[in-house]
Amino acid sequence: VCKYVAVELKSAFEETGKTKEVIDTKYGFLDGKGSAVQDIRLIEVTENICKRLLDYNLHKERSGSNRFAKGMSETFETLHNLVHKGVKVVMDIPYELWNETSAEVADLKKQ
Numbered sequence: 455v456c457k458y459v460a461v462e463l464k465s466a467f468e469e470t471g472k473t474k475e476v477i478d479t480k481y482g483f484l485d486g487k488g489s490a491v492q493d494i495r496l497i498e499v500t501e502n503i504c505k506r507l508l509d510y511n512l513h514k515e516r517s518g519s520n521r522f523a524k525g526m527s528e529t530f531e532t533l534h535n536l537v538h539k540g541v542k543v544v545m546d547i548p549y550e551l552w553n554e555t556s557a558e559v560a561d562l563k564k565q
Contacts, residue, residue, distance in 0.1 A: 455565040457519055462506045466499040504563050512558045522562060 513520070513527040526534070530552060533543055543549075555563075 455562055458507060458510065458522060458562065459503055462503050463499060466502065466506065467495065470495045470499060507563045508555055508559065510559050510562065512556050522559070 509524050510522045511525065511527055511530075513523050513529075515528050516523070533545075533552070537543055537549065
C-alpha cells in the first residue's frame with residue numbers, strides 16, 4: 455500500500471507542478487511561513503490519493519507488489535478479446551462485473 459501511495463503522490467505532484475498558476479492566499483498551512491502554493495498542492499494531492507488507487511487492477515499473472523498496476527491485466531485482456539471474437543467465456547463472475555473494482559483493489563484503497 456505504501457508503495458502505491460508514494461507512486462501516486464509523486465505522480466500527482468508532478469502533474470500539479472506543471473502549472474504556472476500563482477495562488478496567493480496569505481496563508482501558511484504548516485508553520486505560517488510556508489508557501490501557500492505548496493500547501494494547497496499538498497492538500498489537493500492528498501485528497502485525491504485514494505481515488506487514484508482505484509485506477510489500479512490486480513494482475514494475477516505477476517508476483518509480489520507488481521501484482522497491482524494500472525491498465526487491464528493480460529488475463530482479462532485475453533478474455534475480452536475472446537468475447538469480442540464471439541467466443542462464449544463462462545466465469546464465476548458476470549461479464550458486466552469484469553471491469554469493476556476488484557475486492558483486492560478495494561482493500562488496497564481501504565488500507
